[in-house]
Amino acid sequence: MRGHAAVRAFFGARAATWDTKFPDDTPAYEAGVAQLDLRAGESAVDVGCGTGRALPALRAAVGPDGTVIGTDLTPQMLRTAAEAGRNVCALLVEADAARLPLASATQDALFAAGLVHHLADPAAGLREFARVTRAGGRLALFHPIGRAALAARRGHSLSPDDIRAEPHLRPLLAANGWELTSYEDTAARYLAIAVRTTD
Numbered sequence: 381m382r383g384h385a386a387v388r389a390f391f392g393a394r395a396a397t398w399d400t401k402f403p404d405d406t407p408a409y410e411a412g413v414a415q416l417d418l419r420a421g422e423s424a425v426d427v428g429c430g431t432g433r434a435l436p437a438l439r440a441a442v443g444p445d446g447t448v449i450g451t452d453l454t455p456q457m458l459r460t461a462a463e464a465g466r467n468v469c470a471l472l473v474e475a476d477a478a479r480l481p482l483a484s485a486t487q488d489a490l491f492a493a494g495l496v497h498h499l500a501d502p503a504a505g506l507r508e509f510a511r512v513t514r515a516g517g518r519l520a521l522f523h524p525i526g527r528a529a530l531a532a533r534r535g536h537s538l539s540p541d542d543i544r545a546e547p548h549l550r551p552l553l554a555a556n557g558w559e560l561t562s563y564e565d566t567a568a569r570y571l572a573i574a575v576r577t578t579d
């Protein structure tokens with residue numbers, strides 16, 4: 381899936397039932413967000429937020445003085461997020477992850493769950509994430525299930541070209557403004573944490 385129309389058609393059709401399909405993932409999202417080590421008053425963006433499953437945890441981490449923005453390309457996902465009340469804990473914005481409507485170096489942390497491999501140009505996406513993040517800011521690439529377990533659930537085998545594999549991801553991040561600082565790919569979760577380097 382690459383083009384915006386295909387992304388919107390695919391995820392738009394799944395938005396209304398997204399949360400009921402994955403009802404037990406909340407603790408995994410909370411634990412993933414915790415690894416961003418957010419402080420009260422900081423700013424965080426959930427890129428490709430979908431129905432906003434990470435948004436309550438991001439808001440809890442930054443508190444009432446922080447800012448939380450959820451962005452997604454698919455309007456139905458954002459509508460479902462709002463219907464679930466997640467517009468109370470975050471500003472929801474329809475935007476392409478490769479063209480975020482945010483000023484440069486303004487964000488303390490970005491969270492992206494199940495997103496990067498959907499991007500037409502993952503390098504450009506990571507570069508855009510770096511543009512909006514201050515030096516020393518953090519990025520979490522997350523999924524509430526590891527790559528092998530997800531592939532098995534779907535009856536696929538893991539692709540050797542998967543950009544989320546550490547040997548691919550580390551240099552891809554480094555070339556686009558990030559240093560990979562921790563990497564987990566277990567049955568329980570996929571979580572890569574990176575820190576924004578200085579240009």
Ligand SMILES: C[S@@+](CC[C@H](N)C(=O)[O-])C[C@H]1O[C@@H](n2cnc3c(N)ncnc32)[C@H](O)[C@@H]1O
Pocket residue numbers: 387388391427428429430431432433451452453454457475476477478492493494495498499500
């Ligand atoms: C697998 S879903 C994950 C949703 C959410 N992060 C979660 O964990 O429940 C991927 C999401 O990425 C969004 N997406 C895909 N390509 C995107 C792009 N170029 N810009 C912004 N969002 C995009 C889709 O609309 C979808 O909501």
